[in-house]
Amino acid sequence: MRTVVTVLRKDLLLELRTLETVPAMILFSLVTFVIFHFGLNRATIAGQLAAGVLTATLLFAAMLGINRLFVAEREQGGFDAFLLAPVDRTALLIAKAAALFTFLAVLEVISVPAFGLLLLGPSLGPPLPGLIAVLALADVGLAVIGTLVSAIAVHTRARDLIGPVIGLPLLVPALIATARATGPLLAGQGHTSPPGKWIAILALYDLVFALLAYAVFDFLLED
Amino acid sequence: MDPRPAIELRGLARHFGERTALRQVSLSVPTGATLAVLGQNGAGKSTLLRILATLLRPHAGAVSVLGEPLPKRAYAVRGKLGLLAHEPLLYRDLSGRENLRYHARLHGVGADRVEELLKAVQMYERADEPVRLLSRGMVQRLAVCRAVLHKPELLLLDEPRANLDPAASELVEPLIGRATGATRVLTSHDPRAALAEADVVLALRGGRALFVGSPAELGESRLNELYG
Numbered sequence: 001m002r003t004v005v006t007v008l009r010k011d012l013l014l015e016l017r018t019l020e021t022v023p024a025m026i027l028f029s030l031v032t033f034v035i036f037h038f039g040l041n042r043a044t045i046a047g048q049l050a051a052g053v054l055t056a057t058l059l060f061a062a063m064l065g066i067n068r069l070f071v072a073e074r075e076q077g078g079f080d081a082f083l084l085a086p087v088d089r090t091a092l093l094i095a096k097a098a099a100l101f102t103f104l105a106v107l108e109v110i111s112v113p114a115f116g117l118l119l120l121g122p123s124l125g126p127p128l129p130g131l132i133a134v135l136a137l138a139d140v141g142l143a144v145i146g147t148l149v150s151a152i153a154v155h156t157r158a159r160d161l162i163g164p165v166i167g168l169p170l171l172v173p174a175l176i177a178t179a180r181a182t183g184p185l186l187a188g189q190g191h192t193s194p195p196g197k198w199i200a201i202l203a204l205y206d207l208v209f210a211l212l213a214y215a216v217f218d219f220l221l222e223d
Numbered sequence: 224m225d226p227r228p229a230i231e232l233r234g235l236a237r238h239f240g241e242r243t244a245l246r247q248v249s250l251s252v253p254t255g256a257t258l259a260v261l262g263q264n265g266a267g268k269s270t271l272l273r274i275l276a277t278l279l280r281p282h283a284g285a286v287s288v289l290g291e292p293l294p295k296r297a298y299a300v301r302g303k304l305g306l307l308a309h310e311p312l313l314y315r316d317l318s319g320r321e322n323l324r325y326h327a328r329l330h331g332v333g334a335d336r337v338e339e340l341l342k343a344v345q346m347y348e349r350a351d352e353p354v355r356l357l358s359r360g361m362v363q364r365l366a367v368c369r370a371v372l373h374k375p376e377l378l379l380l381d382e383p384r385a386n387l388d389p390a391a392s393e394l395v396e397p398l399i400g401r402a403t404g405a406t407r408v409l410t411s412h413d414p415r416a417a418l419a420e421a422d423v424v425l426a427l428r429g430g431r432a433l434f435v436g437s438p439a440e441l442g443e444s445r446l447n448e449l450y451g
Binding site: 083085086 | 321329330
């Protein structure tokens with residue numbers, strides 16, 4: 001646990017110093033909302049359409065963070081330095097996933113209210129607790145799969161392409177479950193809790209990929 | 224010097240795709256001794272250091288470091304070796320102190336050791352500046368600190384004095400020199416300087432061991448042939 005905290009603290013400090021990842025993710029999501037606003041030619045949207053727009057935007061914004069997750073480790077020797085230390089390598093997986101989860105949470109703190117102002121018809125207030133729960137579960141899946149994909153992609157020359165090419169298909173089930181769970185909340189019909197079925201699917205998806213990542217991550221760090 | 228071998232290689236080979244970086248390299252280095260690895264650029268020196276550091280797997284042969292076979296028991300060796308590589312393995316946007324504290328925590332070393340080393344290499348005053356703002360020599364001094372934070376039993380030193388002026392070289396000498404008592408493997412762009420420190424010499428050409436023996440046995444003619 002000490003190693004996880006050490007690596008996570010270093011990653012958050014690096015992001016605070018450079019401001020390379022999270023601002024880009026936020027800016028991307030805001031621009032995408034504006035594009036949807038004009039592309040759909042509608043002043044407001046609601047229900048399943050709103051859920052789809054929000055989920056897809058967050059997913060694509062997450063890809064920016066996923067692509068950059070291991071860049072400092074690769075370019076500045078962080079991998080080698082970590083591998084030389086007498087620590088459990090799984091700590092790197094957990095720390096990187098926690099860092100990506102934090103980046104996604106910061107993104108959503110800004111982009112979800114912006115979505116409410118720019119596109120969403122119904123008020124965000126009543127369904128907000130349910131929405132936070134769904135997005136938190138979605139973020140766990142994004143963080144775990146994103147870390148796994150990023151660790152694979154960073155060792156390739158075409159890492160900016162490999163991330164989305166591998167990551168997006170793996171994330172489709174999470175996108176579907178998140179959009180379906182969010183749809184009723186954004187319909188403005190008094191739903192304040194997400195459908196249990198989709199929450200369960202999302203949680204199961206998170207669990208399966210967390211176990212998979214735990215099983216294979218060591219091999220990804222091997223020469 | 225402890226006669227038990229700190230490093231034993233038997234028929235070591237390593238490839239990168241079609242290219243053979245090391246082939247049939249065999250040698251033994253006693254505990255506490257210094258091995259100088261000589262050879263032109265691309266001879267396989269850095270590859271050998273990365274294999275000994277457990278960062279690369281050997282493709283053939285047997286490798287034993289500090290009594291542990293690699294790569295099978297690599298986890299038992301990590302933490303006992305310090306690698307000073309071409310790259311400083313420091314984050315450019317963190318300060319020297321932040322970098323060293325990060326590595327100290329990974330190795331379970333206290334912050335007081337970081338301060339002690341920063342003073343030893345005269346980087347105490349500039350320890351809070353981002354690494355990207357420091358000169359190459361200063362970064363190299365910090366890299367030396369990182370490599371020896373945990374007082375390793377085996378020092379793997381790839382061009383350890385690169386970018387260091389004579390005064391800075393003297394500063395790092397107590398940390399990476401013979402006085403540490405650690406077994407050392409070093410490469411240098413200056414073969415004569417490396418030979419002056421060595422107990423055992425490995426001369427590589429195209430990944431093959433041209434010579435393994437003592438510096439006295441190497442002789443000037445072989446040295447000239449190696450770099451000719």
